[in-house]
Each structure stands twice: as C-alpha cells, then as structure tokens.
Amino acid sequence: MNYIRQMTKDDIPQVYEIERKSFPHPFGEVLIGSLYFGAPELCFILEQNGKMIGFLLGGYTPIPRQAHILSFAILESFRGEGLGKELLIHLLNQLENLEFNSVKLEVNVDNQRAIELYESLQFTIESKIRKYYQDNSDAFTMLRRVD
Numbered sequence: 001m002n003y004i005r006q007m008t009k010d011d012i013p014q015v016y017e018i019e020r021k022s023f024p025h026p027f028g029e030v031l032i033g034s035l036y037f038g039a040p041e042l043c044f045i046l047e048q049n050g051k052m053i054g055f056l057l058g059g060y061t062p063i064p065r066q067a068h069i070l071s072f073a074i075l076e077s078f079r080g081e082g083l084g085k086e087l088l089i090h091l092l093n094q095l096e097n098l099e100f101n102s103v104k105l106e107v108n109v110d111n112q113r114a115i116e117l118y119e120s121l122q123f124t125i126e127s128k129i130r131k132y133y134q135d136n137s138d139a140f141t142m143l144r145r146v147d
C-alpha cells in the first residue's frame with residue numbers, strides 16, 4: 001500500500017540514499033537537510049508497505065508566492081507505476097491549500113520521462129538554461145500555475 005506523508009528531519013539520511021541512487025551529481029546530505037529546514041511543509045515522502053521509495057523536496061520564494069521543486073525521485077525498481085505522478089499531485093494539492101500562485105522546476109533537457117510527466121500535469125517549458133548542471137548539460141525551466 002502506498003502512503004504519502006510529510007518529511008521529518010529523521011528522513012534526511014534515507015532521502016539522501018534515494019537521491020544518490022537517482023542522480024549523477026546528487027545533492028549532499030547537508031544540503032538536503034538545509035533544503036528540508038527551508039520549507040518542511042513542501043517536503044514529502046512516499047512509502048510502500050512502510051518502506052521509503054520516493055521523495056519530493058520543495059522550496060519557495062515569498063514574493064511572488066512561487067514554489068520550487070528542488071529534487072524529486074522514485075527508486076528505480078518502482079518507476080513507471082504512476083507513483084511519481086501521485087507525489088506531484090500531492091504537492092500540487094498542498095500548494096493550492098497554502099495559496100501558492102505557481103510552481104517551477106528545472107529538468108535536464110535529456111530527461112524525457114520527467115518532462116512528459118510534468119507536461120501531463122500542465123507544466124510548460126519556459127526557458128532553457130545552458131550548462132545548468134555540473135556536467136555542463138542544459139536544463140529547461142518549467143512552470144505551472146496553481147489555482
């Protein structure tokens with residue numbers, strides 16, 4: 001059974017483990033901790049049968065009231081089952097409750113799977129940032145209104 005809950009500080013090491021397995025240049029544990037303390041109400045854990053299998057770390061700017069998806073991953077063997085989408089929908093509901101106006105993110109231009117997922121939830125590509133990532137690959141910024 002799947003369950004989405006708020007992240008707590010005790011989750012930081014396990015979030016780092018999923019981050020490390022999911023990205024070629026993962027955020028470190030200390031950075032994950034400071035992102036979490038920046039906006040704990042926008043950080044979520046997805047569990048299956050009590051085991052953490054995904055997370056989403058969010059942040060925000062107060063003016064304009066815009067949220068930012070800072071990191072988001074599902075463990076590889078659980079991908080393609082709609083769980084990532086569930087976690088994003090959970091965030092979007094939370095953003096609506098907290099009266100955010102919009103949400104943005106950066107995604108590697110080669111990450112077709114994630115781009116399709118975001119587009120299926122009405123995110124649109126806003127711009128391209130050259131050499132955004134450590135390996136010099138480019139990112140798209142994507143934006144969605146929250147109503």
Ligand SMILES: CC(C)(COP(=O)(O)OP(=O)(O)OC[C@H]1O[C@@H](n2cnc3c(N)ncnc32)[C@H](O)[C@@H]1OP(=O)(O)O)[C@@H](O)C(=O)NCCC(=O)NCCS
Pocket residue numbers: 022023072073074075078079080081082083084085086105106107108111112113114116117120
């Ligand atoms: C991106 C990620 C979180 C998506 O999680 P997921 O649980 O696999 O995604 P879902 O199963 O919810 O997929 C939802 C949508 O993604 C797209 N998608 C899923 N699997 C796909 C595949 N194999 N190929 C292309 N698109 C795919 C589809 O649009 C799908 O919508 P549909 O089910 O209505 O057709 C996951 O792939 C991941 O952790 N990747 C590594 C880390 C990463 O890239 N994070 C995003 C950084 S911006």
